[in-house]
Amino acid sequence: MAGACYNREPVTPLRLHDSLRNQKVPFEPIEAGKVGMYVCGPTTYAPAHIGHAFSAISFDTIRRGLIFLGYEVRYVRNVTDVDDKIIKRANETGQDPMALSARFTDEYNRDMARFNVMPPTVEPKVSGHIPQIIAVVERLVANGKAYASEGDVYYAVATFPDYGKLSKMDVEKLRAGASDRVDPEDKRKRDPADFALWKAAKPGEPSWESPWGKGRPGWHIECSAMTVTHLGPTFDIHGGGKDLIFPHHENEIAQSQGADGVGTFARYWLHNGFLNFEGEKMSKSLGNVFNCAEIADVVGGEALRFFCVQHHYQSPVEFEVEPVKTTSGETIGVIFRSLEAADRRLNYFYETLHRIDEKLGGNDPGAGAVLPEIESLVSDARNALADNFNTPVVVAAMEKAASTANRLIDQPKGVDKQVVARTLARIAKDLRSTGAALGIFENAPSAYLTERKARLVKKFGIDTAAVDKLIADRATARKDKDFKRADAIRGELEAMRVKMIDSPSGTTWRVDEPT
Ligand SMILES: [Zn+2]
Numbered sequence: 001m002a003g004a005c006y007n008r009e010p011v012t013p014l015r016l017h018d019s020l021r022n023q024k025v026p027f028e029p030i031e032a033g034k035v036g037m038y039v040c041g042p043t044t045y046a047p048a049h050i051g052h053a054f055s056a057i058s059f060d061t062i063r064r065g066l067i068f069l070g071y072e073v074r075y076v077r078n079v080t081d082v083d084d085k086i087i088k089r090a091n092e093t094g095q096d097p098m099a100l101s102a103r104f105t106d107e108y109n110r111d112m113a114r115f116n117v118m119p120p121t122v123e124p125k126v127s128g129h130i131p132q133i134i135a136v137v138e139r140l141v142a143n144g145k146a147y148a149s150e151g152d153v154y155y156a157v158a159t160f161p162d163y164g165k166l167s168k169m170d171v172e173k174l175r176a177g178a179s180d181r182v183d184p185e186d187k188r189k190r191d192p193a194d195f196a197l198w199k200a201a202k203p204g205e206p207s208w209e210s211p212w213g214k215g216r217p218g219w220h221i222e223c224s225a226m227t228v229t230h231l232g233p234t235f236d237i238h239g240g241g242k243d244l245i246f247p248h249h250e251n252e253i254a255q256s257q258g259a260d261g262v263g264t265f266a267r268y269w270l271h272n273g274f275l276n277f278e279g280e281k282m283s284k285s286l287g288n289v290f291n292c293a294e295i296a297d298v299v300g301g302e303a304l305r306f307f308c309v310q311h312h313y314q315s316p317v318e319f320e321v322e323p324v325k326t327t328s329g330e331t332i333g334v335i336f337r338s339l340e341a342a343d344r345r346l347n348y349f350y351e352t353l354h355r356i357d358e359k360l361g362g363n364d365p366g367a368g369a370v371l372p373e374i375e376s377l378v379s380d381a382r383n384a385l386a387d388n389f390n391t392p393v394v395v396a397a398m399e400k401a402a403s404t405a406n407r408l409i410d411q412p413k414g415v416d417k418q419v420v421a422r423t424l425a426r427i428a429k430d431l432r433s434t435g436a437a438l439g440i441f442e443n444a445p446s447a448y449l450t451e452r453k454a455r456l457v458k459k460f461g462i463d464t465a466a467v468d469k470l471i472a473d474r475a476t477a478r479k480d481k482d483f484k485r486a487d488a489i490r491g492e493l494e495a496m497r498v499k500m501i502d503s504p505s506g507t508t509w510r511v512d513e514p515t
Contacts, residue, residue, distance in 0.1 A: 011070035014386045016237075017314055019245065019269040020166050024388055027268065029236050035066050035073045036235035038227050038266070040244055041123070043080040044104035045089045048111045048292045050304075050319070051275055055241045057305055058272040058313040060117040061438055062239065065385040068437035076230045077120040078223060079105050081127050082216055087205050097206055098127060111292035114301035116439040124226040126217060130208045132225040133217045136259050137197045137210075145258035149188040151200025151213045157193040160254045162262075166269065167246035195251055197221045220251035227256065227265070238266030242274055270313075277319035289334055299339040300346075300455060302440060302448075307342035309391040309438040344515065346440070347452060349431065352402040354445035355409050356428045365421035371408075374427055377401045381434040391438055398434060401427045456511035460497050467498050471507050474500075 014027040029035055039059045042052055059077075066073050080086075081101040090097035109119065126133070137153050140146035145159045157163050157171065164171050171193055178192035186192060196218035201207035207214045227235060233256070240249060249269065256265040288294050295304055311317045320337035377397055384393035405427045412420045435441030443451075457464060470489050477485040493500060499512040 012382055012386045014066075014069060016268060016270065016388050019271050025268075027236075029071070030234065030267070033071060035071045035237060036231040037063065037066075037073055037075050037237040037239065038223070038231060038235060039075070039077045039120075039238075040223060040240040040248065041077040041079050041120075042105075042108050043083050043085055044101045044108055045083065045086040046104065047288065048104075048108045049290045050277075050292065050295060051241075052108070053112070053115055053292045053295075053304060054275045054308060054317070055272055056112050056117045057115050057308040057439070059239045059270075060112075060115075061309055061391060062237075062270065062313065062389050063118065064437050064439055065389045065391075068434075069382060069386055073121075074231065075118075075120045076122045076124065076226065078226050079108075079123060079125045080219065080222065081105065081125045082206060083126075083219060091204060107293075111296070114292070114296040115305045116302065116442060118439075122230045124230060126222045127206075129222065129225050129229065130217070132229045133221050134198075134208075134210050136221060136225045136228065136255065137217075139259040140197065140255065143258060145254075146197055147190065148212045149190075151215060152188050152196055153198035153212055154189050154194040155197055155251070155254060155258070156190060157195070157254065158191055160258055162257070163193075163254055164250065166253060167250050169246055169250065195220065195247065197255070220248055221255055223248075223252045224255040224259065224265075227252075228260065233260040233264045235266060237268045237270060239270045239272070242271045245271060272313045273316040275317050275319050277321055286331065286333065295336065295339065298455075298459075299336055299343050300452060302443070303339050303343035303346055305439055306346040307339055309440065310342060310345075310395055312392055313389060343452075344513065347449075349398065349402055349435075349441060350443075350445045350448045350452075352405050353428055353431060353441065354449060356405055356424045357445060359409055359424060360421060360428075363421070365418060365425050368422050369419055370423040370426045371404065371415070371419065374401050374404050374423060374430070377427070377430040378434060381437060385437060394434060394438060398431055401431060453511060456513065460511065462496055462498065462511065467493065467496065467509060471500065471509065475507065 011033050015024050016027050017024050037059075039055075041056075042048060056077075063073050063075050079101075081098065083101075086097050086101045089095075090100045093100075105125075113119075137146060140155065141148065141153065144156075146153055146155050164174075175191065175193045178186075198210060198212055198215050198221070199218055200212070201214040201216065205216065207216050227238075238249070238252075253265055257263075295301075308317075318338070321334040322337050323331045324333040324335060325331050377400075380397040381394045384390040384397070387393075405424055408415065408420050408424060415423075432441055456462075470493055474486050474489040477483070477489065490500065493509070494512070497512045498509050500507050500509045
């Protein structure tokens with residue numbers, strides 16, 4: 001068919017780790033070159049913390065990776081704006097639950113933008129999908145998979161033989177565990193393993209009319225309604241954090257396949273690894289230090305993103321923080337050791353891009369030979385991403401290219417000038433295009449370096465007016481050939497963590513960080 005002849009780059013075949021089959025498998029999209037992808041989003045009742053950011057960045061990187069490999073991606077990420085936690089928080093603080101959740105949804109999206117997370121293609125909310133949710137519950141009741149009980153509707157787990165397949169969970173054990181708990185809703189269930197699809201209205205809660213009386217959806221059903229609405233009954237990839245595998249994703253499968261038949265729903269399941277840090281206890285005592293906005297202010301949003309892509313999305317990640325204690329031993333803050341290290345590495349790349357820009361001075365060196373060692377960056381990145389989105393391998397290839405660039409700038413001897421210029425231009429171009437696949441290096445280097453300097457000035461409490469005055473005094477001293485005074489000023493500045501850079505156009509300075 002002539003219409004199949006798109007003017008597009010061919011897609012790169014891909015292998016990914018599917019949690020259901022628990023192995024790496026070739027990815028075969030339903031429609032060639034296109035991917036429909038669903039990721040479980042936040043329940044918006046509090047500010048987003050680092051765990052939310054980690055999951056959002058992981059799946060945004062997978063989305064960008066797919067785009068880099070030539071796929072067209074339809075990316076759906078929901079917002080749970082009707083939920084027990086939202087209602088509880090709203091009642092505690094005397095707010096309207098819908099207004100509270102709308103405010104935290106806006107905040108979440110603002111925070112994620114600071115980590116360069118792209119807005120989803122569609123961002124469905126529970127409150128906007130009540131008829132679609134009711135329709136799925138009605139199909140389940142009609143199929144004999146669900147039953148109404150005193151205004152609630154429950155999924156009858158015993159009617160779904162595949163229950164437990166994703167989480168490798170034994171339903172009998174689950175039943176035994178559930179029957180140990182005493183929960184008022186258990187009286188209304190036929191089987192302790194059953195779960196709520198629809199909950200009868202309680203006073204003070206948002207509710208909607210339904211065939212079972214006024215009520216609101218249970219948590220899991222929204223994702224089954226949103227996927228079928230925005231991606232169809234069967235779609236390519238479903239993602240989420242490992243902590244969602246049971247019961248949430250298990251229940252999604254039971255609901256969607258119960259409604260639409262065996263073989264429907266997600267064809268591949270991707271889960272991102274846990275972030276391990278001693279922050280659980282600390283975040284309780286310290287309040288907001290692990291909130292996204294706070295972290296982006298302290299180390300910069302791109303540093304967290306860079307830290308994320310330095311690790312494979314599936315692996316557990318150690319996140320090092322060091323408590324800041326008072327003399328009496330009370331913890332009053334933290335130092336983000338892992339993020340500071342990532343920030344320094346990111347800075348190295350931006351410094352490299354900046355040096356290349358300066359060296360080329362806006363001149364296009366044109367086509368021709370480059371050093372062969374740097375030619376494979378883009379293809380190396382493509383191969384690594386096609387192998388279950390192996391971003392650490394991409395970062396390693398970028399490190400190699402950046403190191404070549406710095407070597408060529410510092411010691412160009414023995415290499416033809418034109419080859420140096422072309423190689424540097426090629427490295428900058430390829431770092432940027434592979435960077436886009438990871439969501440990094442998208443700022444202008446000078447803007448990034450200025451922003452970072454301002455951050456470090458604030459962090460170390462450097463008095464910039466005093467620095468400028470000392471640099472001017474030093475220039476005067478040097479003009480007067482008072483080198484003793486000039487050296488003394490240098491010493492004073494170094495004590496202030498200021499490192500001067502002399503050039504024909506004058507003296508600039510940067511913050512000298514401890515490593
Ligand atoms: Zn979900």
